Structures are given as C-alpha cells and as structure tokens.
Amino acid sequence: MKHTKQRRRRKAVTFYTACYGFRKPFKVLCDGTFVHNLVVHRVDPADRAISNILSAPVKLFTTRCVLEELKRLGRSHSEALATARSFAVARCDHEGKTKADSCILEVVKENNREHFFVATQDADLRRKLKEMPCIPIMFGLRNVLFLEQPSAAQRKYAKDSEEERLHISEEERKMLEKKTGVILASTKPKHSDEEEDLAGQDGYKAVAEKTQAVKKGLGVKDKPQFKRKKAKGPNPLSCLKKKTHGNEKPTSEKEKEVNEGHTRSRGRKRKRLRKSKKPLVMD
Structure with a gap:
C-alpha cells in the first residue's frame, strides 16, 4: 500500500511538472489551518515532511493576511504564529486586511504564475x-500529509492546451502565407521567353533548382540523408608477406648439399698427449 501511495504522488507531481511547468524547488503556500495542524500533531520540521511527500526540495510561503489572522486568534494559535513567521512571505496587496482564504485565492489567480502548491485544511x-x-x-490528516490527485477540470485544461499548441493560430497562418508568397515571388523568373527556353533545354533541371530554392527559403528540409557505410577492405596488416629470418633454407637441405659436395665441416680438433718413451738402462 505504501508503494502505491508513493507512485500516485509521483504521478501527480510529474503531471504538474510536465503540463504546467512547475520546477524544483517547489513553492508551497501554507494557510493558518495547515500550519496549526502541523504544530498540533508535532510534524517537525515542516519543510522536511513536505519535501518527503513531493520527493523534492521545497520552500514554504505564507501571506500577511494569514499571519494577521493567526495573530487575531490569540494564545491558542501562538505557536502556529511563531512557526508561520519562519516562512517566506508571498506578496499580496491586502496588508493583512483580508480573510486568509480570499487572500490565497487572489495570490494564485491568473493561472498560478508563481507555481504555488497550496496547503490548507x-x-x-x-x-x-x-x-x-x-x-x-x-x-x-493528523500527522500524515497528502497530495490530492489532479481534478477532472485540471486534466481537461491540460489536454485542451496541448491540442491548442499542436495547431497554428490564425495569425501564424496568415504570417506563413505572406512569407511564402514573398519567397515565391522572388524566385519567379522575370521573362516568360526565358522560362520557355528553360523548359525546352533543361526544363527538368530548372524546375528542380527552383523547388530547392523555395524549400530553402521556407526552411523545409528534404528527406533525411543517411550516410551509407562504404565497404571496407581487408586488414592491410593481415596481407603482409611472412618475414624470413636469417636462414632461407632449412637445415636438412643445407646438410644435404654439404654431403653432395663431399665437404665436411671440421669440428674442433682434440689434442692427444703422447707419453714419451724412456730408453732402457742396462745394468
């Protein structure tokens, strides 16, 4: 169940980020009832708890009207007032003289330009x-915070705005037609005789060049040109001849030639020591 809730919250945050341009760190506009709920149920620190819900860093805001309302409520909301004073103050032109709910509605009107998340009970x-x-x-809800899923009206508005962006407006269409007419007029040949000569001699080539010029002026690209890979030859290193080292002929052939020529390699001569014969002495 916990993973399902996290997935729903993540989907809701992604919806507002993709469709309405919300960016991190998210701005959260808190009213007095929400701040009082945080204080009563000891949700502290508030920014960390809200950051865990949105899975992103947040910055907490309130308004002067909310602070004045908490101040008027007396001692029972003194701790909530102290907590709210630690938040940043969003700009409003009421100077604390309007109800908190009306003030918040005024701050987020005109399509919520400041991209506020509104936290209220x-x-x-x-x-x-x-x-x-x-x-x-x-x-x-007590010490647990929730992010509401986008309503049907919000989803419909996002869908309509997306379809509107896919189609060009009437003004854009008129501008495009005007630009196209200017480019076609500039590429049109001056004399009709010249056009007939071109049609007779290199008609196809002239028409192709004219079409390319119009496309270039309008910024229209031809079909994507893909680079065709050239056939690669064999590895040049594998085509090298095998190197020969020193002896071109094998040893067996060399020995054969030596035997045929009656030549014989003389090895090291061994010296033999001979004993000297002593003469016999006759007594």
Whole structure:
C-alpha cells in the first residue's frame, strides 16, 4: 500500500511538472489551518515532511493576511504564529486586511504564475481551488500529509492546451502565407521567353533548382540523408608477406648439399698427449 501511495504522488507531481511547468524547488503556500495542524500533531520540521511527500526540495510561503489572522486568534494559535513567521512571505496587496482564504485565492489567480502548491485544511477553499486549472493541493490528516490527485477540470485544461499548441493560430497562418508568397515571388523568373527556353533545354533541371530554392527559403528540409557505410577492405596488416629470418633454407637441405659436395665441416680438433718413451738402462 505504501508503494502505491508513493507512485500516485509521483504521478501527480510529474503531471504538474510536465503540463504546467512547475520546477524544483517547489513553492508551497501554507494557510493558518495547515500550519496549526502541523504544530498540533508535532510534524517537525515542516519543510522536511513536505519535501518527503513531493520527493523534492521545497520552500514554504505564507501571506500577511494569514499571519494577521493567526495573530487575531490569540494564545491558542501562538505557536502556529511563531512557526508561520519562519516562512517566506508571498506578496499580496491586502496588508493583512483580508480573510486568509480570499487572500490565497487572489495570490494564485491568473493561472498560478508563481507555481504555488497550496496547503490548507479548509474544505471550502480546497473545493474552490479544484475548479481552478493549475493549482496542486496539499492537506494533512493528523500527522500524515497528502497530495490530492489532479481534478477532472485540471486534466481537461491540460489536454485542451496541448491540442491548442499542436495547431497554428490564425495569425501564424496568415504570417506563413505572406512569407511564402514573398519567397515565391522572388524566385519567379522575370521573362516568360526565358522560362520557355528553360523548359525546352533543361526544363527538368530548372524546375528542380527552383523547388530547392523555395524549400530553402521556407526552411523545409528534404528527406533525411543517411550516410551509407562504404565497404571496407581487408586488414592491410593481415596481407603482409611472412618475414624470413636469417636462414632461407632449412637445415636438412643445407646438410644435404654439404654431403653432395663431399665437404665436411671440421669440428674442433682434440689434442692427444703422447707419453714419451724412456730408453732402457742396462745394468
């Protein structure tokens, strides 16, 4: 079950990253109810807990209106106020005079340009945020944090925007037609007689060159040219002749020639010592 939840969270994060351009480190906009839930259930440190859910580094934000609302709630939310003051403050023009939920809706309007993840425990606020196209929502259940799956409205908006990007707009089509007309006019020959001569002599060649010029002007490429591998010859080192060393003829042939010529190699002569004969002495 744990792996299934992790896979769902990873899919949701990938959806917002691919379709709406969210980038790391992710920005998480927290309201007072969410911060209070973190404090009550001792989810500390908050940035590490949220980072584990999103599998990425995060930066926590709040607004002045949220801080003022926590301040008005008194001692029961004093610890939550101290925690919220450690977060970065997102820019809003209310100066703490608006309700926290209205302030957050104002900050993330216009397609959530700052790419905020909104963390809240307010069910009404979460329902309103689901109707907006590109706002990921987080909430806590006791000491466990959750990332909501993209709603049907968010998925439909992403699909429509993708189809819109695949087709050119009316203005782009008019610009393309205008550019094409200018290029065709510049490549058109000035005299009709010249065109007839070309058709009579090298008509096919002229038409081919003209087509290439138009394609080059429009930035259209021909069919991809693949490099054909040339046939390689044998390894030149394997074609070298075998080297001969010193004796060209084998020893057996050499001995044969020596025997035929009645020549004989004389080896080292052994010296023999002869005993000298002493004369016999007659008594």
